[in-house]
Amino acid sequence: MPTIFFLIFRRLRNPLILLVCVYAIAVLGLTLIPGVDDQGQPWRMGFFHAFYFVSFMGSTIGFGEIPYPFTDEQRLWVLFCIYTSVFVWLYSIGTVLSLVQNPAFRYAVTHTAFRRNVQRIVEPFYVVCGYGDTGRLLIHGLVRRGIRAVILDYNQDRINNLELTNLDIFVPGLQADVSDPENLITAGLKHIRCAGVVALTNDDRTNLKVAITSKLLNPDLPVICRSEIHDVGLNMESFGTDQIINPFELFADRLAMALHSPAGYIIHEWLTSSPDTPLSEPLFPPKGRWVLCGYGRFGKAMERYLSFEGVEATIIEADPALTQAPADSVLGRGTEAVTLRQAGIEQAVGIVAGTDDDANNLSIIMTARELNPALFTVGRQNKQENHPLFEAAELNMVLQRSDFIARTAITLITNPLLAEFFRTVDTEDEETNNVLASRISGVAGARVPVTWTIDVSKNAAPALAIRLFQKAVTRLGEITIDPSDRTHPLPCIALLLKRGPNCQLLPSPDTELALGDRVLFCGRQATYARMRSTVVNQNTLAYVVGQVEPRLGSRRPTPKPGAAR
Amino acid sequence: MNLEKVIFAFFIMLALTLNFGFFIGEIDNPDHHHAYELFAAIVVSLIATIMKFGDRTQLGAVLLASSLVADLQLIAAAVMWGLGGDFSGGQLSPSAIASIVSLSGGALVANIVSVILLVVETVMSRR
Numbered sequence: 001m002p003t004i005f006f007l008i009f010r011r012l013r014n015p016l017i018l019l020v021c022v023y024a025i026a027v028l029g030l031t032l033i034p035g036v037d038d039q040g041q042p043w044r045m046g047f048f049h050a051f052y053f054v055s056f057m058g059s060t061i062g063f064g065e066i067p068y069p070f071t072d073e074q075r076l077w078v079l080f081c082i083y084t085s086v087f088v089w090l091y092s093i094g095t096v097l098s099l100v101q102n103p104a105f106r107y108a109v110t111h112t113a114f115r116r117n118v119q120r121i122v123e124p125f126y127v128v129c130g131y132g133d134t135g136r137l138l139i140h141g142l143v144r145r146g147i148r149a150v151i152l153d154y155n156q157d158r159i160n161n162l163e164l165t166n167l168d169i170f171v172p173g174l175q176a177d178v179s180d181p182e183n184l185i186t187a188g189l190k191h192i193r194c195a196g197v198v199a200l201t202n203d204d205r206t207n208l209k210v211a212i213t214s215k216l217l218n219p220d221l222p223v224i225c226r227s228e229i230h231d232v233g234l235n236m237e238s239f240g241t242d243q244i245i246n247p248f249e250l251f252a253d254r255l256a257m258a259l260h261s262p263a264g265y266i267i268h269e270w271l272t273s274s275p276d277t278p279l280s281e282p283l284f285p286p287k288g289r290w291v292l293c294g295y296g297r298f299g300k301a302m303e304r305y306l307s308f309e310g311v312e313a314t315i316i317e318a319d320p321a322l323t324q325a326p327a328d329s330v331l332g333r334g335t336e337a338v339t340l341r342q343a344g345i346e347q348a349v350g351i352v353a354g355t356d357d358d359a360n361n362l363s364i365i366m367t368a369r370e371l372n373p374a375l376f377t378v379g380r381q382n383k384q385e386n387h388p389l390f391e392a393a394e395l396n397m398v399l400q401r402s403d404f405i406a407r408t409a410i411t412l413i414t415n416p417l418l419a420e421f422f423r424t425v426d427t428e429d430e431e432t433n434n435v436l437a438s439r440i441s442g443v444a445g446a447r448v449p450v451t452w453t454i455d456v457s458k459n460a461a462p463a464l465a466i467r468l469f470q471k472a473v474t475r476l477g478e479i480t481i482d483p484s485d486r487t488h489p490l491p492c493i494a495l496l497l498k499r500g501p502n503c504q505l506l507p508s509p510d511t512e513l514a515l516g517d518r519v520l521f522c523g524r525q526a527t528y529a530r531m532r533s534t535v536v537n538q539n540t541l542a543y544v545v546g547q548v549e550p551r552l553g554s555r556r557p558t559p560k561p562g563a564a565r
Numbered sequence: 566m567n568l569e570k571v572i573f574a575f576f577i578m579l580a581l582t583l584n585f586g587f588f589i590g591e592i593d594n595p596d597h598h599h600a601y602e603l604f605a606a607i608v609v610s611l612i613a614t615i616m617k618f619g620d621r622t623q624l625g626a627v628l629l630a631s632s633l634v635a636d637l638q639l640i641a642a643a644v645m646w647g648l649g650g651d652f653s654g655g656q657l658s659p660s661a662i663a664s665i666v667s668l669s670g671g672a673l674v675a676n677i678v679s680v681i682l683l684v685v686e687t688v689m690s691r692r
Contacts, residue, residue, distance in 0.1 A: 020612055047604060446576070
């Protein structure tokens with residue numbers, strides 16, 4: 001029990017003792033003072049009647065003088081008792097109210113309620129540290145996919161905000177310092193259902209502390225960390241943090257990929273966008289000389305990746321000493337035409353507005369466009385609320401930090417195989433990626449497709465696992481058959497097959513499945529439901545592999561995916 | 566000397582002595598057991614209980630428990646008194662006073678345990 005409860009009992013001692021004393025004195029007085037009964041005979045009140053009378057007098061209910069009308073001596077005593085008991089009651093109730101309003105007490109109560117809520121969770125859940133812009137986007141994304149989460153944030157306003165947000169799944173939140181391990185344990189770090197920890201605060205040191213705490217207290221738990229400083233990110237990696245999201249590096253990497261493989265870039269974009277939004281257009285950033293405004297964390301990452309791609313960049317920096325900008329960089333903010341001209345904007349092919357000020361970034365883009373309308377524009381959006389401005393400015397590429405981090409984290413949480421797939425895609429040549437991109441757009445239509453993983457295991461795909469256990473050969477192409485009509489394949493693509501440490505990009509339909517395989521698919525939500533029914537339901541599986549004929553035999557297959565579940 | 570400790574020990578001891586004073590005498594003789602003594606024993610016992618609130622040590626918990634037991638027994642005795650005497654308006658019968666005194670005897674044991682624990686704690690802290 002928290003200390004505060006003991007403290008409260010201790011503080012209740014005085015009012016309670018006073019209350020007992022006043023009642024005792026009042027009762028005693030009533031039994032001692034002589035009275036008369038209805039016949040005028042001398043009469044003494046017993047303890048029972050005295051206590052009864054004092055009880056209703058003290059609470060000011062007042063049933064009158066019972067059992068017989070009082071004498072003047074008795075009335076004098078009762079008069080004294082009334083005022084004392086009212087005063088003592090007010091004092092006691094006042095003390096209790098002030099204790100209940102005590103911030104420490106209230107915190108103890110919310111803390112206990114939060115702990116209970118977390119302990120009651122029976123589904124896998126994620127502990128999310130930080131409920132700012134990024135945290136909010138992540139939570140909404142997780143809730144939409146039916147994944148449970150628990151939030152810790154140091155700011156009470158944000159937790160209040162969470163309580164007001166209407167989420168489909170209850171998400172417990174607590175105002176707490178995440179760098180205190182005790183709070184992480186309260187949030188379920190050691191809970192048997194905890195599926196991972198996501199540290200999204202905007203302070204790298206805090207995220208580092210969360211990662212270390214998680215790795216020490218529960219080493220098997222996956223940890224996803226946001227890190228915006230390169231060194232801290234390396235530090236996190238050194239003790240086994242599973243995924244480190246550095247938005248600047250990842251975005252620079254994405255731009256670099258768009259430079260050398262537009263198809264690889266578009267595959268990334270399509271598969272990480274929210275499902276059912278329109279598919280984004282491919283990008284073709286030009287190769288040539290670029291102008292980089294701002295040499296902070298983002299600028300440095302951009303310069304490194306651009307130079308890796310063999311793209312030359314001219315840097316504009318207002319404070320070269322602080323940021324250790326190269327000697328040949330242009331001094332200035334980049335918002336003025338003079339500076340941009342000095343950096344040779346007329347001959348450049350692209351501009352990156354990467355300062356930490358949104359107004360400056362927009363100004364840089366607008367000015368640069370006036371000087372050279374053909375520029376490829378890349379902007380950094382720092383604050384979520386400026387989204388409409390960046391949208392109106394129609395940049396070619398915008399780094400929306402919160403959105404970018406949240407999307408990456410959701411991908412890592414919901415579909416870890418997708419991260420492996422991207423790693424494979426990054427090493428493929430442009431021609432393969434082109435084929436892949438066109439195949440994806442073929443099944444997706446004009447909307448963002450969903451991706452899913454089929455785990456060939458007893459729990460996730462029981463029917464398939466039983467079949468494989470009986471040594472019956474099952475090919476990948478057989479589970480992608482439409483269970484309502486086996487002459488048709490389902491509109492989906494098997495993107496990746498993972499068997500042990502090996503990954504096979506675009507596995508052929510003839511591949512024989514084995515227990516323990518994990519296959520990544522891409523298609524529409526409805527297709528996923530059908531495929532699930534095949535791998536879960538033995539009758540459906542028997543039908544698609546051609547073991548049973550429809551409408552023949554006593555055991556009819558279930559052709560409709562809805563009925564199969 | 567700590568005034569708080571003095572008051573604390575005072576009430577625990579007083580609860581025991583009053584309880585003992587009521588208990589002593591022939592068990593079925595109403596003349597040996599006075600109602601005011603029982604009343605005083607109840608009030609002091611309640612105060613002693615409240616003074617034991619909010620102690621987070623193991624010993625404090627046991628002290629509180631023994632005090633609660635004494636309260637329960639004494640209040641039961643008072644209710645018996647009411648049923649046997651005040652309600653019927655007559656004198657207490659020997660059997661009624663016997664059960665009242667035996668209930669207070671139970672409370673006496675709980676109070677003795679309280680005092681023993683108090684003494685033990687004091688002796689321990691001297692070391």
